[in-house]
Structure formats: C-alpha cells, structure tokens
Amino acid sequence: MAQQNPFEALMKTCESLSNNLLSMWRWPSKPTASHGGVSSELALPDKGYVVKPLTKEELGRSTWTLLHTIAAQFPEKPTRQQKKDAKELMAILSRLYPCKDCADNFKEILKTYPVQAESHAQFSQWLCDAHNIVNRSLGKPQFPCQRVGARWGKLECLDGGCDLEGNMDFPQ
Numbered sequence: 452m453a454q455q456n457p458f459e460a461l462m463k464t465c466e467s468l469s470n471n472l473l474s475m476w477r478w479p480s481k482p483t484a485s486h487g488g489v490s491s492e493l494a495l496p497d498k499g500y501v502v503k504p505l506t507k508e509e510l511g512r513s514t515w516t517l518l519h520t521i522a523a524q525f526p527e528k529p530t531r532q533q534k535k536d537a538k539e540l541m542a543i544l545s546r547l548y549p550c551k552d553c554a555d556n557f558k559e560i561l562k563t564y565p566v567q568a569e570s571h572a573q574f575s576q577w578l579c580d581a582h583n584i585v586n587r588s589l590g591k592p593q594f595p596c597q598r599v600g601a602r603w604g605k606l607e608c609l610d611g612g613c614d615l616e617g618n619m620d621f622p623q
Contacts (some may be wrong), residue, residue, distance in 0.1 A: 507550050514548075515582055519603035522575045529568060537568035560584055575599050 505513070521540070526533060545561055548554035560581050567577040579596035586593055594602070 507553070510549060511553065511585075514544075516603075518578055519575075519582070519599070522571075522578045523600070523603045525568070525571045525574045527571045529570070529574075534568045537574055538566040541566050556585070556588065557581075575603075 521537075525537065529537070541557075541561060545554050545558040548557065564577070564581060564584070566574075568574040576596055576599070579594060579599045583593045583596070
C-alpha cells in the first residue's frame with residue numbers, strides 16, 4: 452500500500468468543518484446584497500442555499516474553533532520551532548485578521564499577555580484566557596478553562612495522522 456499523505460488528515464478535517472458549517476447555516480432563498488453592481492453572494496440552487504461572505508461573528512467563531520483545535524493538538528513537550536510557530540501564528544493573526552478592530556484588540560492582548568507555549572497545557576490555558584478576555588470585552592460569558600480539554604480535545608485521527616509530535620510512521 453502506498454504511503455499516506457501526511458496532510459490528508461488535515462484536509463479531511465478542513466473539508467468536514469466546511470461541510471458542517473454549510474449544513475448548520477440557514478441560507479436566504481435569494482441574494483440580498485451587492486457591491487458596485489457585483490453580487491457578494493453566490494446562488495447554489497442545486498444545493499438549496501445562497502453562499503455569502505461570513506459575518507464578523509461567524510468569522511470569530513470559526514477562528515476560535517481553529518485556534519483551540521490547534522492548541523488541543525499542541526505537543527506536551529513542543530520543540531523550539533513549535534513554540535516559535537505558536538507565537539508567530541498569533542502575531543500573524545494580529546496583523547492579517549480580516550476584522551481590523553478585532554486584530555487591533557488582539558494585538559493589545561498579545562502585548563499585555565504574551566503567548567505562553569512551553570507545553571500543551573500552558574498553550575491551551577493561555578488561549579482560553581485570551582478567548583475569555585475577548586468574550587469579556589464583548590459582554591459574553593466566560594468559558595471555564597478547566598473544561599477546555601472536554602470542549603476542544605485532541606482530534607481522533609487514525610494512525611497518528613494528526614500527530615504534531617513528528618510521527619512520520621505511515622501504514623504501508
């Protein structure tokens with residue numbers, strides 16, 4: 452049997468997340484907005500919905516889901532590079548995030564509470580704390596960080612396909 456592509460599990464997870472998001476949303480039956488004569492929506496009548504750009508809230512929920520899932524997969528003993536990558540990811544998000552106000556607020560969080568990524572537990576806790584700072588600023592309830600593993604646990608991937616520890620043993 453040929454070696455499995457190490458990114459196959461990630462691609463399947465992204466596809467599954469995309470399909471789940473599409474199935475969760477209730478789409479309007481016809482387009483309602485346009486920008487400069489160009490519709491910002493895409494009608495997919497054979498699928499029964501109209502696809503349109505995310506709202507700020509949908510983008511935020513999706514981003515937090517991705518970040519918490521990354522933290523759940525973060526190794527207990529990360530390499531120097533993995534620690535650096537976690538910190539760089541947060542810095543990059545604070546510069547490129549599509550919501551400028553959100554990005555600016557996240558920059559302030561990073562200045563006040565620098566990323567902690569010495570272990571899985573520390574990174575997950577830091578991210579939960581950062582998420583709660585955002586929730587508090589939005590008047591949303593705080594998430595009990597001791598339950599982060601129950602909410603965003605490790606992905607269930609066969610044969611270590613989601614293993615960030617560097618496992619490259621793929622079934623033959």
